[in-house]
Amino acid sequence: xNFNFDRQPDRRDVPGEKWGRYAGRDILPLWVADMxxxxxxxxxxxLQARLDHGIFGYTDPWPSLIEAVITGIARDHNWLIExxxxxxLPGVVSGFNLACRAVGEAGDGVFTAxxxxxxxxxxxxxxxxRLQTCALTxxxxxxxxxxxxxxxxxxxxxxxxxxCNPHNPVGRAFDRDELRWxxxxxxxxxxxxxxxxxxxxxxxxxxxxxxxxxxxxxxVARRTITLMAPSKTWNIPxxxxxxxxxxxASLRARFKRAMRGIVPQVNVLGLTAxxxxxxxxxxxxxxxxxxxRENRQRVLEAVSAMPGLQTxxxxxxxxxxxxxxxxxxxxxxxxxxxxxxxxxxxxxxGMPGFVRLNFGCPSTTLDEALKRMHxxxxx
Numbered sequence: 430x431n432f433n434f435d436r437q438p439d440r441r442d443v444p445g446e447k448w449g450r451y452a453g454r455d456i457l458p459l460w461v462a463d464m465x466x467x468x469x470x471x472x473x474x475x476l477q478a479r480l481d482h483g484i485f486g487y488t489d490p491w492p493s494l495i496e497a498v499i500t501g502i503a504r505d506h507n508w509l510i511e512x513x514x515x516x517x518l519p520g521v522v523s524g525f526n527l528a529c530r531a532v533g534e535a536g537d538g539v540f541t542a543x544x545x546x547x548x549x550x551x552x553x554x555x556x557x558x559r560l561q562t563c564a565l566t567x568x569x570x571x572x573x574x575x576x577x578x579x580x581x582x583x584x585x586x587x588x589x590x591x592x593c594n595p596h597n598p599v600g601r602a603f604d605r606d607e608l609r610w611x612x613x614x615x616x617x618x619x620x621x622x623x624x625x626x627x628x629x630x631x632x633x634x635x636x637x638x639x640x641x642x643x644x645x646x647x648x649v650a651r652r653t654i655t656l657m658a659p660s661k662t663w664n665i666p667x668x669x670x671x672x673x674x675x676x677x678a679s680l681r682a683r684f685k686r687a688m689r690g691i692v693p694q695v696n697v698l699g700l701t702a703x704x705x706x707x708x709x710x711x712x713x714x715x716x717x718x719x720x721x722r723e724n725r726q727r728v729l730e731a732v733s734a735m736p737g738l739q740t741x742x743x744x745x746x747x748x749x750x751x752x753x754x755x756x757x758x759x760x761x762x763x764x765x766x767x768x769x770x771x772x773x774x775x776x777x778x779g780m781p782g783f784v785r786l787n788f789g790c791p792s793t794t795l796d797e798a799l800k801r802m803h804x805x806x807x808x
Contacts, residue, residue, distance in 0.1 A: 430712050434466055434720040437791045451771055457798045458771040462597065464664045464747060464789030466717070471709035472663060472702045479701045488697040490517055494704040498672070501707035502657070506629060508644035516673040516684060517695050521627045522548045524656040524673050525591055528623035529556035530687040531654075531680070533588030540583050541591040542574065543779030544598055544750070546625070549591055550779055561587060562779065565599060567752075571741055572599040574607060583618065590620045595628040595639060598750045598778055598785040600743020602637040605645075612642060612649040621680065622653045627671070628746045630662030630714060633722055637744040643676065650676040654684060661746075662714060663706040664789075670699030721747050724788040724795055731799035735806050747789035750775075754782040756806060768805035770798045 440448040447463045467473070495512050503509050518524050525548070529539055535557035541549045543562050553560040563582040565572045592611060595602045603611075615622050622642060629639040643653040658671035675681035725742065728749045732740045737756025740749050751772075753761035761784050762774035775783030788795055 430716070432469075432713055432716045434717065435791050435793070436467075437465060437794055438467060440465065456766060456769050456771045457794060457801070459787045459790065459795075459798050460771045460773045460785070462661060462746075462748060462787060462789075463666055464787075465791060465794065466664055466789065468665050468702070469663055469706065469710045469713035471713075472665060472705045475701050475705035476698055479698060485697055487694065488700065489694070490515070490700055494700055497704045497708040502641075502674075506639055506641055506644065508641050510674055511676070513678075514674050514676050514681070516675060516681065516688075517700075518656075518671045518673060519669040519693060519695055519699075520660075521625055521656040521658055521671045522552075523692055524654070524671060525549065525623050525625060526552045526555055527673075527684055527687045527692070528589060528591070528621070528654050529553050529558050531683040532621045532623075533558065533586075536586065537589075538584055538587035539589045539591060540579070540587055540620075541593070542579065544775060544783065545593055545778055546597045547777045549593065549625075552591070558589070559586075564780070565596075567741070571744075572596070572601055572750075574610070576610060580614065587618060588620060590615055590622045592622055592624040592642065594624055594626055594642065595632065595745035597625075597628060597746060598748050598773070598775075598783075600741075600746050600748055600750060602632050602634070602639050602745040604637065605640055608640055608642045608645060612645055615652055616648065620652070622649070623656070624653060625656045627656065627658050627661050629657060630659075631718070631721070631747060632745040633718060633725060634744045639745065641674075643674065647676075652677070652680070654680065659703050659706040659710075663702075663710050665699075665702050665706070668696070668699035668702050670695045670703045720792075721789065724790075724792060725749070727792065727795055727799065728786065728788050731803065735803050737806065747787060749786040749788060751784050751786060752782065753784060758782075765802055765805060769801045 447458045529552045538561045539553035539558045540561045563578040566575045632639045643650040655674040660666040739752040758764045773785035
């Protein structure tokens with residue numbers, strides 16, 4: 430099947446965060462993790478069929494939807510899950526905030542590594558927990574765990590390890606050895622792991638497959654809350670459908686108890702789209718990944734020619750994490766915004782001096798953005 434990823438839909442005239450931020454200004458938005466590609470045809474067809482029905486009453490997840498998700502996770506990640514393990518959510522951000530509520534007590538520690546998706550940094554405080562961090566390290570090729578610093582950042586009251594894998598923003602798909610080290614650390618310190626795996630369907634390198642940490646073995650699974658969603662892979666974020674996978678019945682009960690009276694049901698169109706994505710979205714995803722690989726190469730080649738900038742090849746996601754510190758820019762995101770390119774500020778991820786670039790867009794849009802960045806750095 431042929432899919433047209435070169436077409437740039439006009440998003441300026443419809444409500445939306447990505448393009449709305451710069452309404453009326455000549456700024457190309459490559460910031461928020463939202464691709465400029467229309468959703469897969471099977472998803473659009475399923476939504477249209479549901480709209481044609483015309484009734485939108487309260488609806489719980491149904492058997493064929495659950496079966497599609499279970500089959501999709503087994504097919505794509507070699508992990509066989511049980512229907513009872515699924516807890517449906519309106520988004521993964523709700524999920525890791527719930528994990529903070531469900532694990533430990535007020536004043537306990539929650540660890541995560543920086544840089545990281547900004548809501549990770551706020552979730553502990555939302556639940557009267559203490560944020561504990563250490564930075565990932567860059568070896569010139571890729572971002573790695575500082576294992577000694579990670580252990581040192583924790584204390585006797587650390588209860589939760591918040592993992593982002595594949596990692597946003599550095600683009601790592603952590604390997605089996607890294608995940609086994611995290612699992613062993615959690616076992617030694619009796620930690621619960623909350624693993625945000627929302628980008629699991631966007632692994633770009635075949636030699637770095639996504640491995641759900643809970644799939645390592647049953648011991649790890651019993652102390653893990655895994656968060657997944659179709660939203661990033663099939664570009665349907667505003668349909669708000671996600672799920673937690675929690676094999677341990679006691680942990681699952683605590684998680685559900687934290688949801689009471691706070692977390693709404695997932696909307697029916699999100700559920701409809703999710704079934705279609707997992708059941709029929711494979712060919713579209715395959716074509717998307719090929720397109721993203723080409724865009725990734727565009728970014729790597731362009732950034733290598735920009736004075737003072739450095740990046741590395743993301744193994745997963747459609748996000749490039751760019752080090753601007755050698756360029757001498759006090760505010761790199763602001764600098765490039767003036768040049769006509771909207772990027773995410775690394776400060777929000779816990780690492781000032783960096784920007785995050787979203788290359789999930791038509792190549793013509795990307796090329797123009799990269800051209801503007803280069804021109805701004807070489808007047």
